[in-house]
Amino acid sequence: MIDNCSAILDEFRTIRKTPETYLKNIDKPIIGYFETYVPEEIIAAANMHPLRISPDNAPITIGNSKIESFACPVSINFLDQLLSGKLSFLQGVIFSRYCDSMRGVADIWQENRGKSFYHFIPYPTIATSESINFLSDELEKLAEHISDYFNTKISEEAITEAIRISNKKRLAVLKFYDLVKKGELLISSSDFFAIVSLATIMDSIEYTEKLERFIDQYEPVSNQNFGSNIKVAVSGIMLESMQFFETMDKVGLRMTVDDLMFGSRAFKGLISKEKAGLYQAIAKRYLNKVPCSVKGNLDLRIDELVNDCRESGTKGVIFYIVTFCDSEEAEYPILKKRLLEKKIPVIAIEGGYRISSTGQLLTRLEAFAEQIGERL
């Protein structure tokens, strides 16, 4: 890797480690969201910074006592960050109908938010012409709400420009994915995670420019010189633990494909021009993207994963289930069956957003590495 490329990678690593330091330098109001169905384009068109909130590492203080005991740990963490004031640097938050746990978080926050901006998008789960029309109207209402609340104007030109910027970012991430998939860009699992997860945290223009430079200046290293050589895919929803990916690195598992909410599922599919207008175009893209398990069309998710595994020569899939995430628990047996039919081994690992026992994780990943390593 040449020097400039290493410097960009170091920057990505630093921002991932301390995103709060990076965010302090954003000179725009910041609006938070929790999953990648909230269209960042509409926030950006209001000249605000869209920030996907990640679970943090701090101990839970009050989140546990305010929500049902069956809520998943990720949603409890989000609620805790909101109620404890850790997210008070945000000008507001936008929720969409995602899962029951997040619906609970949205309702509790609506009651406790004080004067901070709050919007809930009643999102359809499947893509039909009716649901696209419905979502298009709802996105227009979101834009009007932001405009009224912040006394700003969201023009058609601003939305068009925001779409252009987000599409450019998606293309850069997809190019990065493609190179990693083909083995033309070798990168550890922890660096892969750091780079991809930052796409919904950093300023889009800055991120795209850095990622494009990183790709351009990357000089191939040979497989032999690269420690982690067993190619795997990681599938799940909200797996945001750096420890998890570092443990993968330790046992020689290299993520070459991801099927994560903030990962490939957030970037596949561009917004194309629609005669019916900009909101229709945005609604169409978000309703047709590779879905999370909380939405419909499981076949599309599985087909994409299987194709990506084939193209990259991936030896196995690690499926990470957040405890109490009903939709992932329901989807896993079907996904497993389909992967095994294609002779792709799969392991399920359940846990929270933090890894409580790295020893246990290490043992399970080592066993999986041994199992699929023999198939190299």
Ligand code: SF4
């Ligand atoms: S991990 Fe599952 S249950 Fe938890 S917030 Fe995400 S989708 Fe909802």
